[in-house]
Amino acid sequence: MNNFFDYSRFSLLVKRQWTENKFIFLMGLVIFVCITAVIYSINFDAENDYMLKRGMQTMMFIIGLLGGGTLFSNYLFKDFGNNSQTLSFLMTPASHFEKITAGMFYALIAFPVVYAITFGLVDGAFVKLSGNPHNEMLYSMVLDSYKDYSFLICVWVALQMFVILGAIYFGRMSYIKTAFTGFLILASLGLIQYLLYKIIIGSGSHNIDMGDHNRQHLSSEFQFMMDGSKYAFYYLLAPVIAIIAYFKLKEKEV
Numbered sequence: 001m002n003n004f005f006d007y008s009r010f011s012l013l014v015k016r017q018w019t020e021n022k023f024i025f026l027m028g029l030v031i032f033v034c035i036t037a038v039i040y041s042i043n044f045d046a047e048n049d050y051m052l053k054r055g056m057q058t059m060m061f062i063i064g065l066l067g068g069g070t071l072f073s074n075y076l077f078k079d080f081g082n083n084s085q086t087l088s089f090l091m092t093p094a095s096h097f098e099k100i101t102a103g104m105f106y107a108l109i110a111f112p113v114v115y116a117i118t119f120g121l122v123d124g125a126f127v128k129l130s131g132n133p134h135n136e137m138l139y140s141m142v143l144d145s146y147k148d149y150s151f152l153i154c155v156w157v158a159l160q161m162f163v164i165l166g167a168i169y170f171g172r173m174s175y176i177k178t179a180f181t182g183f184l185i186l187a188s189l190g191l192i193q194y195l196l197y198k199i200i201i202g203s204g205s206h207n208i209d210m211g212d213h214n215r216q217h218l219s220s221e222f223q224f225m226m227d228g229s230k231y232a233f234y235y236l237l238a239p240v241i242a243i244i245a246y247f248k249l250k251e252k253e254v
Contacts (some may be wrong), residue, residue: 005101009094013102017076024075029114032068033122036060040126050130057138061119065156068115070163073107074175077167086171086252096250100164104242107160154234161241168248
């Protein structure tokens with residue numbers, strides 16, 4: 001039997017997480033449906049033939065995906081907030097790779113699938129009940145302009161992995177500590193980016209705009225550096241964080 005990854009052990013670990021947490025998962029699903037329904041009810045413009053406010057569907061979907069996804073990912077690794085639970089988690093007869101991939105299965109596959117289906121059903125029901133032909137279901141709008149939202153998937157996956165790493169690293173109060181650490185990292189990166197743009201563009205410009213109309217005046221080397229950093233952020237950040245999270249979990253071997 002493979003000590004690194006065995007499908008039988010992995011499937012049993014996935015089933016165990018479902019058995020131990022199914023009531024919490026289902027309760028969270030019911031709460032999400034109720035909150036979404038209430039928000040939809042509030043944001044219908046009754047005076048304008050129950051017209052849904054423009055952009056509200058997309059904003060609700062993104063906020064729920066980011067907020068709900070991070071809370072869910074943090075909950076999956078909640079055992080690290082308690083010493084006795086941490087010991088029980090680490091002594092589970094499965095490899096560390098299987099433990100972290102089981103959590104990633106729920107965080108990166110099960111959650112977005114269930115979330116998308118549930119949100120789509122609630123969204124479709126309210127659009128139909130409104131009786132306003134100008135209201136569109138969210139997914140029809142997304143499919144028409146999916147390229148504009150494709151970057152969100154990369155950002156969301158990286159954010160999920162960052163929360164998982166934070167839960168493993170911090171243990172107690174991990175969600176708050178992870179959020180604070182993420183804020184500091186983003187603020188530091190924003191400051192570094194601002195200083196680099198100032199150095200490259202010059203100190204005479206107080207309003208730095210890196211839009212396409214300004215980027216065409218930059219050197220090809222700098223454009224390559226910007227594009228490379230963007231694609232590295234989109235496609236390499238999440239795997240790198242996942243590798244760090246795995247080795248951080250492996251450090252906690254009993």
